[in-house]
Amino acid sequence: MTYVTTSENGDELMNEPSTSLRGKCGCGTWIEHWKKYAEKTTVPTCIVAGCNEQATDGAHVEFTQQTKFKGLTYIAPMCGDHNKDHDLVFTSKPGYRLARGSQAETCAKKAK
Numbered sequence: 463m464t465y466v467t468t469s470e471n472g473d474e475l476m477n478e479p480s481t482s483l484r485g486k487c488g489c490g491t492w493i494e495h496w497k498k499y500a501e502k503t504t505v506p507t508c509i510v511a512g513c514n515e516q517a518t519d520g521a522h523v524e525f526t527q528q529t530k531f532k533g534l535t536y537i538a539p540m541c542g543d544h545n546k547d548h549d550l551v552f553t554s555k556p557g558y559r560l561a562r563g564s565q566a567e568t569c570a571k572k573a574k
């Protein structure tokens with residue numbers, strides 16, 4: 463279910479707009495959702511290449527390039543400043559795990 467960003471150059475991703483309208487999932491916060499489905503116990507620095515801030519948010523991102531993942535929403539660890547920047551197109555750091563954002567395929571199976 464997870465996607466790992468390519469190890470050489472990263473991937474070009476976009477921070478999706480208006481994700482605050484989507485509410486919360488059964489995990490409580492989206493960064494908790496990311497930890498659970500990326501199978502990590504600690505949160506890394508922001509996924510945006512060149513940013514050394516600690517990630518605090520689980521951002522909804524999607525691929526900008528035409529790949530088989532296009533159109534799917536993923537959750538990525540991101541700092542608060544970058545997460546405020548909706549429509550931001552950025553290059554990811556390499557080797558980061560992205561968790562699926564679709565609750566139907568993750569936590570909504572168990573959520574109340």
Ligand SMILES: [Zn+2]
Nearest residue numbers: 487489495569
């Ligand atoms: Zn969740």
Ligand SMILES: [Zn+2]
Nearest residue numbers: 508513541544
């Ligand atoms: Zn950042």
